[in-house]
Structure formats: C-alpha cells, structure tokens
Amino acid sequence: MAHSESSSGILDTASDAGWEDVESDDDSQPIVGLFSTTVYPDVHSMLKESRDRHNFDLVKVKKELDLDLIETIKLVNYIRSQVKAGNLQPNVSSKSLFDEDLYLKPTLEDDALLYNLEDLEDDVGTVGNTKQNAEKQVVELQEELDRLQGQFSEYRSAVQRSMTEQLSLEDETVVPDPATGLETVDKAREADLDYFSSYSYNAIHESMLKDAVRTDAYRDFIYDNKHLFKDKVVLDVGCGTGILSMFCAKAEAKLVIAVDNSSIIEKAREIVYENGFGNVIRCIHGKIEEVSLPVSKVDIIVSEWMGYGLLFEAMLDSVLWARDHYLTPGGLMVPSHVTLRISPFADSDLVCSQISFWKSVYGFKMSSMLTNIYDEVLVSPAKPSSVAADSVVFLQLPLHTASVEELTFVKDVEVTLTKDIHELDGWVVWFDVFFMPSHTSLIPEDAVPSHMKRQGYVAFTTGPDGPETHWQQCLLLINHGKDAVAIKKGQVIKVQVGYRKKEEKSRSLDIEMQWDEGDAGKGSQRWSLQ
Known part of the structure; x- marks a missing residue:
C-alpha cells in the first residue's frame, strides 16, 4: 500500500x-x-x-x-x-x-x-x-x-x-483466499466502507431532510404521541444529523442513544449540543452490532432505514438486529409496518428518453451506451398516467416480528390492466410506510396510507400518486427484443417477483421477475440496484 x-x-x-529540534x-x-x-x-x-x-x-x-x-x-x-x-x-x-x-x-x-x-x-x-x-x-x-x-x-x-x-x-479489506492462499480484496467490506463514507457528506442528508413527506411523518408521529416517548429510553439507529433524536428529546424522552457508523456523527454531536439536548441525547460512533450502549434495554427504536426499492442498502438488517438485542418486550418500533407494491406501466416517452436517446446523440450513434442498460433499476418518478393497473402489495413487513430471512423472498401476485396499452414497457415498484402506536397494532393486508391517515394514523407513500419523495420509484424496464404487442384492458397478468442480495453481506439488491401476459406472451428478467 x-x-x-x-x-x-x-x-x-x-x-x-527531529522532534527534539522541532523549533526552526x-x-x-x-x-x-x-x-x-x-x-x-x-x-x-x-x-x-x-x-x-x-x-x-x-x-x-x-x-x-x-x-x-x-x-x-x-x-x-x-x-x-x-x-x-x-x-x-x-x-x-x-x-x-x-x-x-x-x-x-x-x-x-x-x-x-x-x-x-x-x-x-x-x-x-x-x-x-x-x-x-x-x-x-x-x-x-x-x-x-x-x-x-x-x-x-x-x-x-x-x-x-x-x-x-x-x-x-484499510488493510483488512485485503484477505487471503482460502482456496489459493493469495490475497484478495474483501469486496463486501470495501463496499461497506464506501457506504458509510457516502453518508459523511452534507448533500445526502440535505436531500433527506428536505423530503418533507419523510421528515414530517416522523415528526408528526413523535409529537402526536408524546405520551409514548415521555420518560422513555429511545435508540436511534443510523441517526445521521440527529433530527429524529431531537424530535424524541423534544417529546420528553428520558434518554436518546443516537448511533451512526458514518463520520456524520461528529456533526450530529455538535448539532445536539447547539440545540441544548446534550444532557438527553448521547451520540455513539460505530455499527450498532459492534458498539456498547449505556443501557441493556431500550423502550423504543426509531430509525429511517428505508432505501430505494425499500431494501437497497440492507440497513434493515441492522435495525432488526438492534430490535432483537435491545428492545424491551412490548417495546415500540418506529415505523412499525412497511409494504411493497408493484404495478405494470407503459410509457413510450420514458423508454425513448432512456433507450432510444443513445441511438442518435447530436446525429452520432452511441450504441455501446446501451450495453446492460436494461439490467439496472432506474430510480425515477413515474407519471401516474403511465401506471397501467391498480397496484398490489407483494410484501408486508411488520417490524416488530419480521426476520432478516424474510428479506429474501419470491412472491406470486396478479394485476389486472385498467386500460389498453401499446405494450408492457416495464414494472414500477414502490413502498408505503406506517406508524402504529403499539407493538400489537395491525394494518390491513392491502393497507393504503391515504385510508390509514383518514383513520388518524400517520403513514406515507413513495408511490406515483403521492407527493414526490427522495426515494421516487423503482422502474424496471423490460428488454423485449421483439415487436410491440398491445394488451387490452382487463387482461390479468400473473407475476412472480423476488428480492435477494447480490451476494452475501452485500448492500446491493437484485430484483427478479417472471410474468405471464396471456396471449401477449411470457417474460422474465433480472434487474440490479447497486
């Protein structure tokens, strides 16, 4: 090195x-x-x-x-x-x-x-x-x-x-290969270091804090339920700038333990003292799996762990580890439930902007830029008009009971087209988040944030019908390799969708799907978030 x-x-x-004669x-x-x-x-x-x-x-x-x-x-x-x-x-x-x-x-x-x-x-x-x-x-x-x-x-x-x-x-990222004895790069550890390093910069935290849908939801739940936080011990996993910790402190929590493995924790510590919460919030630098907390159990775990497509970055693994090791029986997870939704979409303008664009750029062919372009998940807003069916839930995660094993899955669902489309251009995936006031609270299997909010609960969607969030939606463009096939309204499409990490301990995510469009044919494809 x-x-x-x-x-x-x-x-x-x-x-x-030279140190003895340091003065010039x-x-x-x-x-x-x-x-x-x-x-x-x-x-x-x-x-x-x-x-x-x-x-x-x-x-x-x-x-x-x-x-x-x-x-x-x-x-x-x-x-x-x-x-x-x-x-x-x-x-x-x-x-x-x-x-x-x-x-x-x-x-x-x-x-x-x-x-x-x-x-x-x-x-x-x-x-x-x-x-x-x-x-x-x-x-x-x-x-x-x-x-x-x-x-x-x-x-x-x-x-x-x-x-x-x-x-x-740094040297620990280089490890001997058990088979050959040769030193190889520990890619998982290297990616882990890159991941936490990315959260050291202001831009990513500015993006999240300016996401009013996200930040308002946490604030509203905490402030509207101060009786749940008063005199309680709260653990904030992946605290970032400490905004959620300060919400909890303002709700009269007795102690808030803010943990982050990024160097942003140093700025969080300054922010905490600057706002007068130094006697309530304790900032700890390190991974939640490795640090020592000043208490054996906490009453509440609060965390904003959601990534693109919900599970990108694999931070939920750490939150569930913290739950299993620190949350007192009957303690509260904030948020408490999340669901993943999927719908087919048809948007020729989007396909043109992402794919056809490279076929002629200022009159020049750039076909090489199309290599593997269909293999990557596109994180972008989807126009509501491009969504071709009512979305369906393909995963519901109750955070009080969910396990890490459940984050790798294959689910079968069906969607019914609500309009005629020229062809199936791809799939749009998003997630909804719910904040329930008790570890025993349940949500309907097909829960919709707008319905839950009318019942007085705090919830938000990252879908195309809601206000845009920094998560946007995950668009999975289909590589047809054939002429377009129109599909009529009312067509039922059977879908099998699977999530899995790209490799063990990876923060990257593979999404794999198989679908049956009836007379329009069948398809299968894999996309990556990395």
Whole structure:
C-alpha cells in the first residue's frame, strides 16, 4: 500500500531526532490562515487577521477553555476541518466538541501552526502581558519548552496510533483466499466502507431532510404521541444529523442513544449540543452490532432505514438486529409496518428518453451506451398516467416480528390492466410506510396510507400518486427484443417477483421477475440496484 511522504515521515522512528529540534531557527515561519488559504509570515499576523476579519480569537478561546497543548492541537484541527466543510463559524463553546482523537491527525498537511502553538502565549493582541524579568522569562520558557517537548512526544505517539489503526482498517479489506492462499480484496467490506463514507457528506442528508413527506411523518408521529416517548429510553439507529433524536428529546424522552457508523456523527454531536439536548441525547460512533450502549434495554427504536426499492442498502438488517438485542418486550418500533407494491406501466416517452436517446446523440450513434442498460433499476418518478393497473402489495413487513430471512423472498401476485396499452414497457415498484402506536397494532393486508391517515394514523407513500419523495420509484424496464404487442384492458397478468442480495453481506439488491401476459406472451428478467 502506497503512502505519502508526509505520513511515512510521522511513522518513521528513524526521524525521532527531529522532534527534539522541532523549533526552526527562523522565527518567521509562514502560517496558513485558519479561515482561508492565505499564508501569513508568522503566527501573530495570522492571529490578528483571524480576530479582525473573522471575529475569532484563538488565544482567548484557548484561555477560556483552559486548553493544554494537546487540546489546542485538537482545537486547531477541528477548526480547520469545520472550515474545510464550509462552516466559517465553528462552534467552540465546549472542549467536548473537539475531544475526539481524530482531531489529533492534522487536517492541513505540514501545518506549521501546530509547531508554533507556544507562540500563542506571546501574542500581544490578546494576552497583553507586561514585561517580566528577563532571567525569570528564560527559566519559564525553558520549563515550557521541556513541557512542550513531552507533549509533542505524546502527540506524535497519538498520531502514530491513529494512523496505524486507520491503515489496519484499510488493510483488512485485503484477505487471503482460502482456496489459493493469495490475497484478495474483501469486496463486501470495501463496499461497506464506501457506504458509510457516502453518508459523511452534507448533500445526502440535505436531500433527506428536505423530503418533507419523510421528515414530517416522523415528526408528526413523535409529537402526536408524546405520551409514548415521555420518560422513555429511545435508540436511534443510523441517526445521521440527529433530527429524529431531537424530535424524541423534544417529546420528553428520558434518554436518546443516537448511533451512526458514518463520520456524520461528529456533526450530529455538535448539532445536539447547539440545540441544548446534550444532557438527553448521547451520540455513539460505530455499527450498532459492534458498539456498547449505556443501557441493556431500550423502550423504543426509531430509525429511517428505508432505501430505494425499500431494501437497497440492507440497513434493515441492522435495525432488526438492534430490535432483537435491545428492545424491551412490548417495546415500540418506529415505523412499525412497511409494504411493497408493484404495478405494470407503459410509457413510450420514458423508454425513448432512456433507450432510444443513445441511438442518435447530436446525429452520432452511441450504441455501446446501451450495453446492460436494461439490467439496472432506474430510480425515477413515474407519471401516474403511465401506471397501467391498480397496484398490489407483494410484501408486508411488520417490524416488530419480521426476520432478516424474510428479506429474501419470491412472491406470486396478479394485476389486472385498467386500460389498453401499446405494450408492457416495464414494472414500477414502490413502498408505503406506517406508524402504529403499539407493538400489537395491525394494518390491513392491502393497507393504503391515504385510508390509514383518514383513520388518524400517520403513514406515507413513495408511490406515483403521492407527493414526490427522495426515494421516487423503482422502474424496471423490460428488454423485449421483439415487436410491440398491445394488451387490452382487463387482461390479468400473473407475476412472480423476488428480492435477494447480490451476494452475501452485500448492500446491493437484485430484483427478479417472471410474468405471464396471456396471449401477449411470457417474460422474465433480472434487474440490479447497486
């Protein structure tokens, strides 16, 4: 595995002697600004610019929080990471915000500021020290130097430990093949790392939070049922930004345990404190299957685990694991039920935009782009007018009793066309979500969110007849390879639909179908979500 010179320099024990002489003979070592890429001739000018232009006083924060050198290093790396993420006003109200060891690793490569932090005490812009006896200053500086050298040694060791742990995690994706003894890439673990990494960025959380159908449903159920949450212990699996945890805290939960394996948990922790819930919500970084919770049982599990086509990403596996290990008997799952629906669709415009488009792009043929194009699930909104039959439920999952084994299945259903179509262009799949107030609550086999809402329950659909959600629908385009065959209204189509993971421990999903259109013929096809 290749490493940069900067990382190998930290880990190379042969370069230890350099740490004793870490101070340069040049007192004017260039410093990169905390809030910009501007390079300043020394620490003092950088600090002055931070105060004047960004209203941030590093020395003042250091003194107010009573930070030692290691904590100051964490503060600097924390500020740089926040600025890098686009936050020019990082929250520094408490040292707990940057107390994680990950802030020992420099955010900025070769950050000269980290080696000049002792100069903060001499910054006349804030400290305003009076002249002291020269001999006393020499003694104090020597003592300070001895202390700093010891702390730099600690810092070096901490960075080395952090990087070694990270490298070991990366190396774990390479494993010996039992059959050949040769090292191979553990694709499942690699995909797992990529999955959690994807949730580290703002865009995906912005998309989910702006999905009012999704977020309003959770908020409405929690706020409308505060009596269920009051004084209860709640577990939020895959908490993201912590929005659901804060809903629960506002509903007077006694303790909310927010767990996420993505680095978004660091921002969630800041958000929790920023909104005054630090004494109620405890954020924990890691997989729910691997972390230690501060309690043995919880009263409620809340999670927004649904993926495209419902089961893409396989997060439900973890939620059910948490239920089996932590939910007290009679405890509540939020949401409580989900159903999967399917309907045939006919939409020549959609087929043209997805398939025929590549046959002539600005007058050029791009036939190679059509390779495997029918093998992938298309996540896109379906026009209600393109849906050719009343949808049917092909899977109902009651979250209080469902098992992981039930997430791999083959189901038989029938649909009846409600209009004439030029041909069957494909299938549209979506899911509905229900929030019931008790672990004993049931929903009808063919439950419809609009009907349940009229009865006073919270529910929502991701189908084409409802407001659009970030899940949209899954469109399964059929590769006919033949001339179009019209089908008349009233035709019954027998369908067998199956879901399974692409491979063991995979977060990808294969959907396989067989169907019988009567006189129009039969078909079968497999599509992948990955």
